[in-house]
Amino acid sequence: MTLEAREVAWERGGRLVVDGVSLRPRPGETIGLLGPNGSGKSSLIRLLSGIARPTAGAVVLDDRPLAAVARREAARAIATVTQHADTAVDLMVRDIVALGRIPHRGAFGGDRRADDDAVAEALERTGLTAKAGESWHRLSGGERQRVHIARALAQRPRELLLDEPTNHLDIRHQLDLLRLVCDLPVTTVVALHDLNLAAMFCDSLLVLKHGGAVAAGTPAEVLTPELIAEVYEVSAAVSIDAATGRPQITFTPGEPGPAR
Numbered sequence: 001m002t003l004e005a006r007e008v009a010w011e012r013g014g015r016l017v018v019d020g021v022s023l024r025p026r027p028g029e030t031i032g033l034l035g036p037n038g039s040g041k042s043s044l045i046r047l048l049s050g051i052a053r054p055t056a057g058a059v060v061l062d063d064r065p066l067a068a069v070a071r072r073e074a075a076r077a078i079a080t081v082t083q084h085a086d087t088a089v090d091l092m093v094r095d096i097v098a099l100g101r102i103p104h105r106g107a108f109g110g111d112r113r114a115d116d117d118a119v120a121e122a123l124e125r126t127g128l129t130a131k132a133g134e135s136w137h138r139l140s141g142g143e144r145q146r147v148h149i150a151r152a153l154a155q156r157p158r159e160l161l162l163d164e165p166t167n168h169l170d171i172r173h174q175l176d177l178l179r180l181v182c183d184l185p186v187t188t189v190v191a192l193h194d195l196n197l198a199a200m201f202c203d204s205l206l207v208l209k210h211g212g213a214v215a216a217g218t219p220a221e222v223l224t225p226e227l228i229a230e231v232y233e234v235s236a237a238v239s240i241d242a243a244t245g246r247p248q249i250t251f252t253p254g255e256p257g258p259a260r
């Protein structure tokens with residue numbers, strides 16, 4: 001059982017920004033959401049997280065409509081890192097990561113030891129242990145991004161929703177983060193712009209265009225030159241990496257894809 005989207009649609013400002021999309025991740029898999037700017041990736045993540053409700057179709061957690069699941073229960077199961085996540089108050093890194101434990105606290109405070117362990121592990125996994133006592137406002141953009149990921153990990157969710165988690169990160173941290181996410185025993189839906197990173201790390205991909213799903217399957221099934229030209233309007237060559245068996249995409253500079 002896992003988090004599912006069943007033919008979800010979302011009308012915003014008189015326009016369908018998500019148009020009849022279904023997503024049914026296998027437990028533990030990492031699904032990459034691809035698509036150009038404005039194609040609906042963030043909107044779909046908002047629907048899956050319960051931040052927004054679909055205008056049609058349903059988001060379902062363990063076969064129950066998410067809207068009918070108690071907030072606290074949903075918050076224990078699903079962790080979300082949205083784009084441009086910020087915090088107004090100046091907290092220490094450790095305190096922000098500890099916010100991920102709130103859904104686990106009972107009326108009498110919960111298990112402090114479990115909270116401390118989860119926070120320490122999340123800091124360690126994201127390479128932030130040495131920054132635990134640092135103030136949020138003194139962090140770089142990439143460090144802030146990792147703090148939000150750490151908060152989500154401290155939540156120890158079953159479902160992880162990440163909206164472009166690698167923007168702001170240097171290449172080493174991009175690779176570390178996606179490797180970490182893939183190795184977690186957690187179902188993950190991750191919106192990505194980098195097709196090569198998606199090809200390298202995701203078990204499957206869903207490609208959106210104008211709010212609708214245009215392709216779904218393994219990276220090798222989905223990432224063809226034809227699909228890339230259709231969706232992104234650029235020319236690309238795709239080869240299969242001998243070592244990993246994953247597609248590798250090379251773009252042709254200055255050569256536009258077919259006009260649409």
Ligand SMILES: Nc1ncnc2c1ncn2[C@@H]1O[C@H](COP(=O)(O)OP(=O)(O)OP(=O)(O)O)[C@@H](O)[C@H]1O
Pocket residue numbers: 012013017035036037038039040041042043044
């Ligand atoms: N508050 C809003 N009201 C109406 N439409 C909106 C609103 N926010 C976003 N949209 C529209 O919804 C569509 C989908 O946006 P969304 O942010 O989901 O795309 P995205 O694929 O995540 O884009 P990006 O890659 O640029 O982050 C866009 O056309 C956008 O203009």
